[in-house]
Amino acid sequence: MKKIFLAIIIINLFLTIGCVKKSEQSAVKSNPDLSGSLGSDALLADTIIYPVTIFNFDPTDDYAGQRLHKLQRKKFVDEIFDAIYGGTLNVYHYYTGELLSIDDIKTLESMPDFSRDRIEEIQFDETWHFSLSSKQFQKEVHSIVLAYALYSEDGERRGLKAAFRINLNGGEHYSSSTKE
Secondary structure, X not given: OHHHHHHHHHHHHHHHHHHHHHHHHHHXXXXXXXXXXOOOEEEEEEEEEEEEEXXXXXXXXXXXXXXXXXXXXXXXXXXXXXXXXXXXXXXXXXXXOOEEOHHHHHHHHHOOOOOHHHEEEEEEEXXXXXXXXXXXXXXXXXXXXXXXXEEOOOOOEXXXXXXXXXXXXXXXXXXXXXXX
């Protein structure tokens, strides 16, 4: 009985290893950017969209404090708004993609639930490349979205709301098919 049990375990092990190898091979075939070695430039992500929290909600959270200790959040946000008002950055409605005017931004800033101080998150839309030969990792940022916190009447944080999108690097990369 022990021999049969041991044989079943060994057969399962070989089947599992074989399935993993086939799975790896089919993943490489279905993604030609990963089919060669990483000796040449490889596209790792096109497109990746992810949020970055730029505000520490809990001053006792040492990890968040360490992660954000060099961030000059107020300066960053103010410089974005200065560039918008100066005409060097165009901003777009997060959902429709419609170009927003300076008056639209002024209206946003006059809303009672908006404050530059409430901007807590940046969403990045990027492409990632990696070159093993040069040991270089490159990220190309296509757009950013600034999001600000919303609060209930009693001061409880309800969540985040997108303020607007800023397209960078010569145009819009963000596909309308991925919009909510």
